[in-house]
Structures are given as structure tokens and as C-alpha cells.
Amino acid sequence: MxxxxxxxxxxxxxxxxxxxxxxxxxxxxxxxxxxxxxxxxxxxxxxxxxxxxxxxxxxxxxxxxxxxxxxxxxxxxxxxxxxxxxxxxxxxxxxxxxxxxxxxxxxxxxxxxxxxxxxxxxxxxxxxxxxxxxxxxxxxxxxxxxxxxxxxxxxSFDSPYDQRKRGEVVEISPEALRGERLFKANCASCHAGPLFTDADRAGAGFHRIDAPFAGDRGLGDVTGKPADAGRFRTPSLRNVTLSAPYLHDGSAPTLEAAIRRHRAAMRLGDRELADLIAFLSTLTDERFVTDPRFSLPKGGC
Structure with a gap:
């Protein structure tokens, strides 16, 4: 990058x-x-x-x-x-x-x-x-x-996923490898590229993942367009296993629940869903969430 x-x-x-x-x-x-x-x-x-x-x-x-x-x-x-x-x-x-x-x-x-x-x-x-x-x-x-x-x-670019992409020796489970293939086929059009979101492009990155919806109209509240009602920005999936609950309103308490809310996931079986979650776990960057450069500064000025 x-x-x-x-x-x-x-x-x-x-x-x-x-x-x-x-x-x-x-x-x-x-x-x-x-x-x-x-x-x-x-x-x-x-x-x-x-x-x-x-x-x-x-x-x-x-x-x-x-x-x-x-x-x-x-x-x-x-x-x-x-x-x-x-x-x-x-x-x-x-x-x-x-x-x-x-x-x-x-x-x-x-x-x-x-x-x-x-x-x-x-x-x-x-x-x-x-x-x-x-x-x-x-x-x-x-x-x-x-x-x-x-x-x-x-x-944050030092997860096991990134390390493997750089050619480093990293242990990745067969489940996670199967999940990566599922992800590329079903999820990567919106959770795109190294950022795992298409919100890196101005004007892009707003989607409706399920219906019906009530209350919060998302992008539709800003544009006033009926077609934008229920469209929300694609969140990045980096460190996603650490960031429950999920979706714009936090209504999905688990990754499984969040994935099931996507129309594209309706046809996935339980094993495929487990494989997908195993892949998403490889996006956790332990260095990022412990790096002292990003933490509370020491006392004093």
C-alpha cells in the first residue's frame, strides 16, 4: 500500500x-x-x-x-x-x-x-x-x-493473512483456507482489496445487505432517494473478530449472525459458515492492537 x-x-x-x-x-x-x-x-x-x-x-x-x-x-x-x-x-x-x-x-x-x-x-x-x-x-x-x-x-497490515501474502511461514488451518475461497466468491466484491472494504473510493462503498429495514434509512436520510434507503457503508473486516457486535446498529451479536444477514450467505451451510469465520479470524493483527505507539501516552506532558 x-x-x-x-x-x-x-x-x-x-x-x-x-x-x-x-x-x-x-x-x-x-x-x-x-x-x-x-x-x-x-x-x-x-x-x-x-x-x-x-x-x-x-x-x-x-x-x-x-x-x-x-x-x-x-x-x-x-x-x-x-x-x-x-x-x-x-x-x-x-x-x-x-x-x-x-x-x-x-x-x-x-x-x-x-x-x-x-x-x-x-x-x-x-x-x-x-x-x-x-x-x-x-x-x-x-x-x-x-x-x-x-x-x-x-x-494494520500484519495479520496472519498478511504474513502469508508476504510469503512468511504461517500456520493456517484447512478450514481457513476453504473459508478464503468462499470469501473471494461471495464477499470480496464489497469487502474488497487489502482494506477489506470498498469505502476507500469516494462515492463508493454503500450497500443494502438485507431487507426489510425500519427506522434508520442510512444513506437515504442524506440523499432523500428511495433507492438509497437502507444503504450503509461497507465496514472493514480487519480485526473483525475483536469488534462484536456487528452491522450499523450493532444488532448482530456474533459474526455468524452478521453473515446470515447478508442475502449472499443464505445458501451457505453450517460447515461453510464455520470455514468463513475461520478465514476472518486470520485478519486479526495482534501487533496492531498491542502496539504502544497507539496506546494511552505515558503520564506527564
Whole structure:
């Protein structure tokens, strides 16, 4: 894979990544100091959180299931149901200051957040190092840029599947090898390429996997088109065994249940389903979910 694309106005730097990592784990990014980005994106779960959805700081119910951040720097669509959100910089501000639903609670109170961070000597220094061209100003745009820079480092390509593709000696079960063949025949058109999603292309990656559906219309709520009702972004399958529950609403508690919701899986027998799950288990990247570069920073500034 080539490096993920980087906006011209947000070039990568070690200082920016370090700042983004600190912000990612800081509950000061929520209005009442109870929620950080990492609250919903836990490294050990492949940067998901294990719940159907996560309530916001005021108790507002979460709208959709938390998706993984693995390899998110390559995605051309960054939410379950809105193809217009296609940059990490734009997406970062949605949980912080969004209203549908309210998550971290800073809508209309962004100045409170910037003043809170600016009041800390540690952050004044880190913003100065990360954004010298802006005089180290603590702004919502700078916060988003730093978070986006950190997220672009969340690269996961060291699973047993990847190791085997590189020619390394890896023990893969016969069940997983059969499952890989099934996957290529039934799943790879949407869960495509090395990212295991077709959401790496802007404007692509939204599909309806089952019917009927009620309530959440997905892409249809944005476009207003009947044909888009029930279409949601294809989630990546990397580290998928760590990220239950599944689907846009978290309504599938197991991989088996999630697979059975796909029309293409209706004809699969129990053995074939087990083989498919065995293959998906080879997409777990243990290095990624334990890498100290992505974990909570050590104490101090």
C-alpha cells in the first residue's frame, strides 16, 4: 500500500501525531470530562468498543455502532451513512461538536474547549510544536488536524493473512483456507482489496445487505432517494473478530449472525459458515492492537 493521502493543508509531522495521540486519549475533549475518543475506540478491540452503540455525555443514545479506525486514512467515506464526510479532519469534529446525536457535547461551546486546552502549559507547548506556522493557536481546526494525523498512523497490515501474502511461514488451518475461497466468491466484491472494504473510493462503498429495514434509512436520510434507503457503508473486516457486535446498529451479536444477514450467505451451510469465520479470524493483527505507539501516552506532558 502507498501511504494514505494527506491534505495539502495538514502535512504529517511527529509533533502533530504526538499531539493527536494525546488529544485522542484526553477526556477534556468532552464537555463534562467523562469521554475521550478512546472511550469508544479501544485499541484492544481494534479501536471499537464492544457495545451496540455508545451513549453521549448527556445520556443521548448512540445512533450507530462504532467502527474500527484501522487503516482509516485510506477511506473515501468515513461514516455509516453520509458519503459527504470524506476527510478525517471533518469527521473528527462530528463526535466533539455534533448534535445528531450529541456525543462529546461541545456544540455551540467550542470556545470552552479551546480555552480549556489553552489553559494547560503542556498543550500550549505541544500546539506550538505541531503548528508553528499558526503560532501554536489552539483552534478547533488544529484539534481536528492533530486527531486526523494520529489516525493516519493507525495502520494494520500484519495479520496472519498478511504474513502469508508476504510469503512468511504461517500456520493456517484447512478450514481457513476453504473459508478464503468462499470469501473471494461471495464477499470480496464489497469487502474488497487489502482494506477489506470498498469505502476507500469516494462515492463508493454503500450497500443494502438485507431487507426489510425500519427506522434508520442510512444513506437515504442524506440523499432523500428511495433507492438509497437502507444503504450503509461497507465496514472493514480487519480485526473483525475483536469488534462484536456487528452491522450499523450493532444488532448482530456474533459474526455468524452478521453473515446470515447478508442475502449472499443464505445458501451457505453450517460447515461453510464455520470455514468463513475461520478465514476472518486470520485478519486479526495482534501487533496492531498491542502496539504502544497507539496506546494511552505515558503520564506527564
Amino acid at each position: 502507498a501511504q494514505p493521502p494527506v491534505p495539502a493543508d495538514n502535512p504529517m509531522s511527529d509533533a502533530k501525531v504526538a499531539l493527536g495521540r494525546k488529544l485522542f486519549y484526553d477526556a477534556d475533549l468532552s464537555i463534562d470530562g467523562t469521554m475521550s475518543c478512546a472511550t469508544c475506540h479501544e485499541q484492544r478491540r481494534g479501536f471499537t468498543d464492544g457495545n451496540r452503540s455508545h451513549p453521549g455525555v448527556h445520556g443521548d443514545p448512540g445512533r450507530r455502532n462504532v467502527q474500527t479506525l484501522a487503516n482509516v486514512g485510506w477511506y473515501g467515506a468515513l461514516t455509516w451513512g453520509d458519503a459527504r464526510v470524506n476527510s478525517l479532519e471533518a469527521q473528527a469534529l462530528i463526535p466533539i461538536a455534533g448534535t445528531d446525536p450529541v456525543e462529546m457535547g461541545f456544540a455551540g461551546q467550542e470556545a470552552v474547549l479551546t480555552a480549556r486546552l489553552e489553559g494547560q502549559a503542556c498543550y500550549r507547548r505541544m500546539f506550538g510544536e505541531a503548528f508553528p506556522e499558526e503560532g501554536g493557536a489552539v483552534t478547533m481546526a488544529a484539534i481536528a488536524k492533530a486527531l486526523a494525523a494520529f489516525q493516519r498512523t493507525l495502520v
